[in-house]
Amino acid sequence: MRIGIIGTGPAGLFLGATLARRGHAVLAVDRDTGPDPDGTWARRGVMQFHHPHGVRPQVGEGLLAELPEAHAAWVAAGAEPIVFVLPDGRRMTGGMRSRRATFERALRDVATREPGLEIRRGHVDGVAVSGGRARGLVVDGVGEPVDLVVDASGRSGRATRDLTGGPAVEGDTGAAYVSRQYRLHDPADPGPMTNPLAWQADLDGYQVIVFRHEAGVFSVLLVRPAGSLRELRHEAVFDAACRAIPGLDAWTDPGRAVPITPVLPGGRLYNHYRSQPDVDGLVLVGDAVCTTTPMFGRGLATTMMQCRELLRRIDTGEIGGFGAWCDAEMRPWVEDHVRSDDHARRAWAGGDVDLTGPLPSPLIMAAAEVDGRIGAALGPYLAMLAGPASLDTVEPLAHAVYAGGWRPAPAAGPTREELATLLRRTAAS
Template structure:
């Protein structure tokens, strides 16, 4: 087939390379022309590009299956796999430590090197429609004919805005964040970790997460409720650094003797959980011949770092469905919609419940034992009831969906019904942190 792809982010690049390796003719369009001659890549228009990311095992296995050249380039750039030891003594890949820039640079080089991939720098003005079907792309006044159009331009992509169905799950999370990249100084060892992927502190009124990347680089993320306006000042370097000094554990990582900042403080936008189907409520495809994929279908808040993994799982499934349905792109669209409803929507709904519970706890409310028990609280309850722990691993690694926790949710509910609550980690509460921020800015 001739395939037109809107967006050369991780999802679009992965699909471009995978489709070309299957013999399809692929044109992928993006305004960003890639890294500069000096290797730097501002990636303007993609706010989250330099923010913290996590890459779970399915990201690596997807690359190895579909674009092994990208996996090799990623390794050469310094990507660091981490493993967990299972009860039987075997080791399982848990995550790959890397910045998104490092990952996407490797993926881009490998995908665009595939014969059959044509990269067009430019802006997609619209999807061409003939006889009620997608027929290609209008790109800066020129046309790109296509039998299948894939929208990998993200949650707010404009080229298909007029035909996209309305989201059916998720919404504004009521959470905002800022982060900053650092690098360990030569010879300096890392600070504490709470799991192979991150260090996390759950404090009274906010949350701190540190994601290690490659070559001693790491990102510090501070998440707060959008209602807490007193913490807006964290976007300023002096306030951010003062907050780092105030939180035990984080102060170890960001000690100027141990590490140095690589970037300015990077404010994030408003966060949304978001699920969008391929079809309207009456079951009609949004536009026959057009398939939404990646963030255009589902996004989750970044506090669990699931975004790229969820997108590549979609892309890998879409490739399998192309193999199955061939040029029957209507069957492809319906089949992918059904898969996303079963495999993507639950992650979005899971995050929506967790974010709602987190905001409530930040306001000082108790655990709601009558409503859905958030998955983060299910995992925390494993500290009291070890039988819960067997389900946590596959959930955390995204080797199974949120339903893997269903058999242990009532056990977790019983833990909370007994009166147990996870303690806040050591550090200032939100009001005390606000005072730290205010003091740093005076």
């Protein structure tokens, strides 16, 4: 087939290269020009490009299966496997430590050399549709006939907006965030970790996560209710917050690490799921299908899961079933985030656990501290090998824990109000 792809982010690049490798003629269109000659890459319009990402096992597995050269280039650029030991002594790979920019550079370097894939700088004005079927792309006013259109343009993409209707699930989390990248001094050791992927502290009214990346680089992410702690966008204020939060002070101690980026503000966070359009020859993939808040680091994993399923269906001629697969496999993750973020918003406002309905996954996981039977069921869910419904069997156990009066204690550190007071003082000085 001749296939047109809208967007050259992770989904567009991965699918473009793998489809071309299968013998299809692929045109991928994006306004982004790629890295500049000096190596910098602004990636304008993709806010999350420079913010931290958790890179789960599904991403590396997809590259190894389809584009092993890209995986090798990624490792050569410094990406590090996360290996942890299970209680029975087995060793398990839990993903990769890497910045998204490092991942995309390696993927793009391989994709741009793939015969049969044309990456063109341009703007997709829309999709040509006739007789209920997508017939081509309109690129900068010029028609490009194709047999299949893949929209990998992301949540904010507009080229297919009028063909897909509104989101089936959408939620403004009421949260926003800021982040900053640091590099450990050589030979300084990393700071504390709460799990193999990150260090996390759920404080009274906000959340802090440190994501380790490659080559001693790590990112600090502060998630806050939108409209609060706005002063964090200033570097001196951000530094003051890092010094005030136990654990984070160890990570960002000038004797341990040095910042390598300015403070990077992020916009409001949204969970979103969009069903497949009722147009033959047009499929959505990646962030065009779903986005979730970054606290669980699932975005690249859900993208890779979709890409591999779409490849399988193109190979077997079963593209028409991709929408049902997304509804069954992707939508539950978005709904899981909506419930989780609704709870976080309530808790940040001082509300108690809502026991009138099923508990969100973070509360189920926290209850494992009290009832060990819960912890035994968490592994497949945390690895995204089983969907959120896999927690249904232990939800009643967690419900009983909270009905008995137990509540998870916030991490040690200033409350949001205390931190706000400190930040205002720092900003004023």
